[in-house]
Amino acid sequence: MYLGLHTIIFLFFAGALGGALNAVAGGGSFIAFPALMFAGVAPIAANATNTVALWVGVTASTGAYRKHLDISRRVMIPLAVTSVIGGIAGAYLLLHTPAQTFLRVMPWLMLGATLLFMFGSRLSRRSGGSLAADASTSALAIATVFELVVAVYGGYFGGGVGILNLAMLAALGMTDIHAMNALKVVLGGIINGIAVITFIVAGAVVWKQGSVMIVGALFGGYFGAHYAQKLPAAWIRGFVIAVGIGMTAYFFWKGYH
Numbered sequence: 001m002y003l004g005l006h007t008i009i010f011l012f013f014a015g016a017l018g019g020a021l022n023a024v025a026g027g028g029s030f031i032a033f034p035a036l037m038f039a040g041v042a043p044i045a046a047n048a049t050n051t052v053a054l055w056v057g058v059t060a061s062t063g064a065y066r067k068h069l070d071i072s073r074r075v076m077i078p079l080a081v082t083s084v085i086g087g088i089a090g091a092y093l094l095l096h097t098p099a100q101t102f103l104r105v106m107p108w109l110m111l112g113a114t115l116l117f118m119f120g121s122r123l124s125r126r127s128g129g130s131l132a133a134d135a136s137t138s139a140l141a142i143a144t145v146f147e148l149v150v151a152v153y154g155g156y157f158g159g160g161v162g163i164l165n166l167a168m169l170a171a172l173g174m175t176d177i178h179a180m181n182a183l184k185v186v187l188g189g190i191i192n193g194i195a196v197i198t199f200i201v202a203g204a205v206v207w208k209q210g211s212v213m214i215v216g217a218l219f220g221g222y223f224g225a226h227y228a229q230k231l232p233a234a235w236i237r238g239f240v241i242a243v244g245i246g247m248t249a250y251f252f253w254k255g256y257h
Contacts, residue, residue: 007039008212015216018050019057020224022162027117027240028054029159030110032213034247041206043102047094048199049210051158055192057217058185061224071183078140082148083187087194090155094195095202106157107251113159114244117237143168147187154191155198159244162188 003011014035018028032054036046097105146168154161165184174180199205 003039003208003212007209011035011039011209011212012216012219015053015057015213016220017216018054018213019060019217019220019222021220021236021240022054022058023061023221023224024236027113027159027244028057028217029113029157030240030243030247032217033159034250036206036209036213039209041209042099043106044094044097044099045204045206047102047106047157048195048202048204049206049213051192051199052196052205053210053213053217054158055189055196056214057221058189058192060218060221061185071179075140075143078144079147079183079187080190082144083151083190084194086148086151086153087155087191088198090152090157090191091195091198092155093152094156095198095204103251103255107248107255109157110159110244110248110251113157113163114241114248116163117244118241150187151191154188155195158192158195161191 014031018030018032018035020028021031022028029050033046033050036049037043041049094102147165150161150164150168153164162184165187166180169180169183174183
């Protein structure tokens, strides 16, 4: 499939914006995923290609949070293992879902992710228990089960997965937003990394469009982590929410029209 210059520019900037949003506020899938579909990529392939591109972008932004990642092995290992298991399960579900079924499920996923983005901060204010090195066994068990559900969702679709993880971490007693973002990035990287491997092995990635978006996501993820945080957070959140609402309405129309 030949890519015109306008399509290349469109996908590059969609990837850059998606990568920057994920580095700062999350919600990059709301930009990158529909952009791929507008460029003519089929829904399931678009989701797989979007996952690969934005995973690369998130990886480029992890250095900004490295110094804040101070989590004990007792906490990290169970969350990482469940992220791997859930990521595999979610990716498997996506690859074995008929395209028409996915088109009908996808608007609800977009709606759920948009609502999570809108109200995730309220969920994040609720605290109980502690996810410190001396966290109770029950707190770890709850976190592990929650992370498994998040990972399955993330491997299947991924939009809003970071907000789900932030809500879980806050509910279990974490208060340092930088440390929470660091752990969120690591867990999201594991979930999507497993999904990326699965999608590549299955041949589900459309590389012509995906390569352009990967370059854009690298650019946006790297510079977004350093510069986009200077913008008012409310502006970024408002833009993501507006895109999420618009895309949810569009895909409800496309899936049920």
